[in-house]
Amino acid sequence: AQSVTQLDSQVPVFEEAPVELRCNYSSSVSVYLFWYVQYPNQGLQLLLKYLSGSTLVKGINGFEAEFNKSQTSFHLRKPSVHISDTAEYFCAGQAAGNKLTFGGGTRVLVKP
Amino acid sequence: GAGVSQTPSNKVTEKGKYVELRCDPISGHTALYWYRQSLGQGPEFLIYFQGTGAADDSGLPNDRFFAVRPEGSVSTLKIQRTERGDSAVYLCASSPQGDYNEQFFGPGTRLTVL
Numbered sequence: 472a473q474s475v476t477q478l479d480s481q482v483p484v485f486e487e488a489p490v491e492l493r494c495n496y497s498s499s500v501s502v503y504l505f506w507y508v509q510y511p512n513q514g515l516q517l518l519l520k521y522l523s524g525s526t527l528v529k530g531i532n533g534f535e536a537e538f539n540k541s542q543t544s545f546h547l548r549k550p551s552v553h554i555s556d557t558a559e560y561f562c563a564g565q566a567a568g569n570k571l572t573f574g575g576g577t578r579v580l581v582k583p
Numbered sequence: 584g585a586g587v588s589q590t591p592s593n594k595v596t597e598k599g600k601y602v603e604l605r606c607d608p609i610s611g612h613t614a615l616y617w618y619r620q621s622l623g624q625g626p627e628f629l630i631y632f633q634g635t636g637a638a639d640d641s642g643l644p645n646d647r648f649f650a651v652r653p654e655g656s657v658s659t660l661k662i663q664r665t666e667r668g669d670s671a672v673y674l675c676a677s678s679p680q681g682d683y684n685e686q687f688f689g690p691g692t693r694l695t696v697l
Contacts, residue, residue, distance in 0.1 A: 475625075477625075507688075512690075514586075514587070514674070514688040514689050514690040514691060515626070515674070515676075515688040516688070517685060517686075517687075520684060520685065522684055561625050561626070565684065569614065569638075569639070569678075569683045570616065570628040570631055570639060570642070571616075571618075571626070571628065571686060572628070573618075573625030573626045573627070574625050575623075575625050576623075576625050
């Protein structure tokens with residue numbers, strides 16, 4: 472069975488500093504990977520996805536992620552965060568059957 | 584355009600009661616998914632519909648949970664004999680035919696069982 476692990480439950484970061492959110496997955500079959508963001512009292516919004524091709528994926532709001540098959544990782548990065556990036560971020564994998572398997576989430580708190 | 588909508592946004596019920604949660608997917612989306620998000624955790628898959636039929640219900644925790652999608656559009660998640668452990672945010676998502684890699688999520692229904 473596929474599993475997704477987010478290594479950090481909370482990440483405090485100062486405004487305009489870079490941030491990296493770590494995600495590792497386990498799977499014995501081909502996998503698609505996603506990052507979603509959840510702002511307070513809102514639904515999940517897709518940031519970016521990796522399906523195939525280039526391992527560096529660029530998403531909305533200046534986020535990017537790199538698929539690393541040898542390390543089974545899909546870490547999310549942003550070079551300079553804003554206060555508005557305060558939210559919870561979820562990494563997810565999708566193997567056979569269309570359902571998403573989510574990690575436990577990483578809460579990002581951007582401080583002024 | 585209109586996104587996925589879920590009603591009610593909040594539901595408070597007593598232990599042992601029956602509840603129904605409704606999901607209106609994006610118009611024309613053929614795939615519909617239900618997930619459950621407990622406090623401090625990531626969403627967990629419950630059930631997936633392709634059209635009117637449940638293509639995968641492996642995530643339903645027990646036989647108190649049931650979901651339908653009779654006309655291939657709106658879906659209802661039904662929970663019988665609710666327990667305090669059922670308290671969570673129930674999320675619905677939909678995908679267009681041929682693009683199951685992107686699921687559009689609704690805002691969720693927060694269920695509280697007292």
